[in-house]
Amino acid sequence: MVAVHRFYCTLLSLNHQSPVIDDPDEVHHLSRVLRLKAGDEVELIDGQGGVARVTLSEVSKSKVVSRLQAFERVPALSRGRIVLACALPKRVKFDDIIEKCTELGVDEIVPLITERTEVSPSIDAMSRMAVRFRKVVLSAAKQSKRLWFPKIHPVMPFKSAVDLFSSSSNGLFIPWLEGARKPLRETELSTLAFGKGNVVFFIGPEGDFSPQEAAYAIRRGATPVSLGETVLRVDTAAVAVIAYAHIGISLT
Amino acid sequence: MVAVHRFYCTLLSLNHQSPVIDDPDEVHHLSRVLRLKAGDEVELIDGQGGVARVTLSEVSKSKVVSRLQAFERVPALSRGRIVLACALPKRVKFDDIIEKCTELGVDEIVPLITERTEVSPSIDAMSRMAVRFRKVVLSAAKQSKRLWFPKIHPVMPFKSAVDLFSSSSNGLFIPWLEGARKPLRETELSTLAFGKGNVVFFIGPEGDFSPQEAAYAIRRGATPVSLGETVLRVDTAAVAVIAYAHIGISLT
Known part of the structure; x- marks a missing residue:
């Protein structure tokens, strides 16, 4: 089978006989660039495991209409979900974290506001962020050939994220630079991840979580862990834990 | 003990009673910025485990002279060395790979020219690169509080790197997208790394290693491995294997 170009199409469209591509970037790329x-x-993907082979029937500036030739829905990996809950960093772009972690198979990403987070985006800024995050996910997912896209949560306070995941997860891990903690490699990550629940990593901001935040997470079942002998920046720590989980539980 | 600023000083200087800082960036940072x-x-480090507490005695534009108060040489970690041999990527900066891998405890980095590498730096460009790489290492090592700096090799052809490491290493791993390979997580990395030799990861360029290159490495003992279900970009793959090794063999 010859490699064909792949475009994103919403779930709904894929489900009928004439899928429509209306994402402006995708339409532009298809009609203007290629x-x-x-x-x-071409191939269409919907980010939910759906992949369709289609023939283009109408190409205009605003949308592309196609005819379905073949359709398959590939099931998600049968393992728990890997979740990254990461403080919005000051110096680097959260986009880069989303990009690399998407390549590395993360299932959900939660941008966090913590006590020591030095950015406080307005509602407008958060809306713009969400739009940008969607583009980053789409591009990285296509590049890495993922059929299931990760879910990007809205920006939320740290404690809300702990509450959101503490009841539905097999493992909550909070890398922390202080206090009692054990090496992440001693945590039986793969046993956890092959279970039913999520594995969630909380990554703090420059300056780390406050003792109160760490205590809050620990009371709700989080395990404080160490990532090794060196001090990592926010983005390096985020990519490192997801890389460790991705490679550590990979079946192929 | 109050946290003090830390500066780089060559090994030689640290060994006598009046250590001199003459790296222009360090002198500028000390005298102009701070x-x-x-x-x-202040504290001085030499990148070879040496750390000295000194009192500044002379601060000028070109150099800083100090008086030694206390000196300690911290031994390197008692494990094999982790080596990243990575193709020079086309789109991203090798600097970013050096930065993140330095934070993640890599011991040696080898920039590779491979068959499908699309950059071919001149000798001049390579010299400039080496100077820049040194700065990146210094900054990342200080940031991550490493006392032992990684060694950055000169740019070399892929086969030379294979030859260089194949006799002195316990494990050579070549992530590859084709052919028979096993998941990296099944390779007993920690057993290898606690042995005496090096663990070396070869990361190919956009477009991967050629079959001839992979065969060459495999004949010399390299194990072809997979890093999971997704396709990774050069820089993501490089950071991912080092993160996996760093967290996977970390003692603390």
């Missing part, structure tokens, strides 16, 4: 035309074959 | 003066206390 100059594809009616009659060309 | 405006430290004679009489102030």
